[in-house]
Amino acid sequence: MTMTSLAHAEIDALLSRLPKGYDLSLERIRTLVAGLGNPHLKLPPTIHVAGTNGKGSTSAFCRAILEADGTSVHVHTSPHLVSWHERYRLGRADGPGRLVPDAVLADAVARAAKAVGDMPITVFEILTAVTFLLFSEHPADAAIVEVGLGGRFDATNLIERPAVTVITPVSLDHQSYLGDSVELIAAEKAGIIKPGVPLVIGAQTEPVATEVITRIAARNRAPVAIYGQDYFAFEERGRLVYQDGEGLIDLPLPRLSGRHQISNAATAIAALRKGGFAPGDAALEAGMTSVEWPGRLQKITSGPLFAAVPDGGELWLDGGHNPGAGAAISEVFANLEDRVSRPLFLICGMLNTKDPTGFFEAFNGIARRVLTVPLRTTDAGIAPQELAEFALDTGLDALAVDTIEAAIRTISNDWSEPPAPRFLICGSLYLVGEALDTSGLAPQ
Structure with a gap:
């Protein structure tokens, strides 16, 4: 995709007249999506992923496993590396998902921009509404939606009833928006937790993060699976061993480099199981070796x-x-x-x-x-x-x-x-x- 694409021209027009940053609130995007027919209520079963580090890798593992299992899956990630199109991957019934075609993205952006009118709103909120449009209008079996910033007031948090929520490792980042302590940031990330919806907590390096997240989950009566307590993963003899209440699974080491990818892979497996997707062992194995996440090691x-x-x-x-x-x-x-x-x-x-x-x-x-x-x-x-x-x-x-x-x-x-x-x-x-x-x- 080049910067002269139709979609880039539409987004550049928005960037020239609207704020580029974040204004954390849900009221403006609620108004926007209402004008678009509330597409966020028409998504396929959704995995909603928040966290400071590992969101993208965990989402990539989920996608790779689902596609290996024959499941078509939409994926929203942010930010992009080269092209805005990277934020929107549309699932297909006949193979792996592909980045959204330029004309399709340009049309969705134009419709969202038209619905904005004179409303004061950020570009990120409009692009999140575009996610909802694209994912509701193109059929798929599942969706993976990565939070942009925080969780509680992130525009993606309009998703009312995801299949499962996931919170990957929490650490200090975006302090000016989310707070100057891990405790405060964890509370913001935990804002995606929904009443009764299963929650999977990734490998936390700060115990206070787990404490805050589980406390908020308890208030929402959300079933919780915690890395290192309810599910585990470790390397043994050049293989990845995953364990949860259902037993052990012996898998190849992840294609993605780094020891931290073992726990990211485990978090993805737990999320898929808790979310009711039930991938087979063959799909789990294929997902470890086919996963891709550009720009990370x-x-x-x-x-x-x-x-x-x-x-x-x-x-x-x-x-x-x-x-x-x-x-x-x-x-x-x-x-x-x-x-x-x-x-x-x-x-x-x-x-x-x-x-x-x-x-x-x-x-x-x-x-x-x-x-x-x-x-x-x-x-x-x-x-x-x-x-x-x-x-x-x-x-x-x-x-x-x-x-x-x-x-x-x-x-x-x-x-x-x-x-x-x-x-x-x-x-x-x-x-x-x-x-x-x-x-x-x-x-x-």
Whole structure:
């Protein structure tokens, strides 16, 4: 999809006249969807996913398993990496779902924009109404809807009776909107819990998050399945072993890299079971090996950026951008067998609403240097020199440069000793999207 598409033109028109950010409330979108015939009441059985980290991966596992089981499934995720179309994947009866066709998305955006009239509303709310339009007007057996921000007042929370709600790991992020403690943020995420609807809680690193979420679930009399208590997963002899009250399942390790993907996969399995989807063991196995989630510990092996890497070197991408994500990503590279001999260099750009110090601290002793770059597709990025200062304050060596390719060449041009270095482009989904676009690897 290109920026000259019909859908992009419609969305650009909205961005030029409406706020881009978030104004957390449900009243405006209630009014909007009422004018569109309340499409949010006409969705197929829905998995509603909130959390700070792991939402996208858990949703990707759910999709892969359902499609392997012959179930057609719509998927809403945000934000996108390269194209707005990535937010809307429409299920098909005859194979895996596909990103929404351009003309279909443009029509839905135009209808939603027309229904807005002069109402003060954000672009994200309109695009969520587009989700409801698309998912109600195209047949599918199931839908996966990822929360945009928080949960309680997120526009997706108009979904009144999902099949199951899911809350993945909660940590500090978006503090200006959600609160400055894990306890407050967990309460906002728990806003998606519905009376009597099953809830699956992912692997929480902060016990207070589980306490808050389960307390709110109890008030809603929502049946709860908690990772580490009601369902488990672990690696054994190169396999993933999943366990819940129904017994053990032996599965391949997930295709997605990182130990944290084991618990994300388990959360997806639990969600599908608690939500009544009942995938067979063959579908669970196929889902582990077919799952895709671009921009998350993705290894790049082609394109102009990879061409700048020294022979034998590696280029990775991950869009994680908060302290919790930094801890999960750094653990992956810390556990690689060649981590001592093969140095890791971070190429980082970050939004000015994030916590660079918390992110960089996770890489202390793991990354040799941070090369900071501007975010070229948003005006809300931290200036490279300022971002480099944050890295220096955590004890990392850091240098500001102009572009991703310049960052790679800064190291590559003077590199002669084996083994060749490992690069990780990180800190922002905007930066990862730029790298994928440059590499000709925009999600399909």
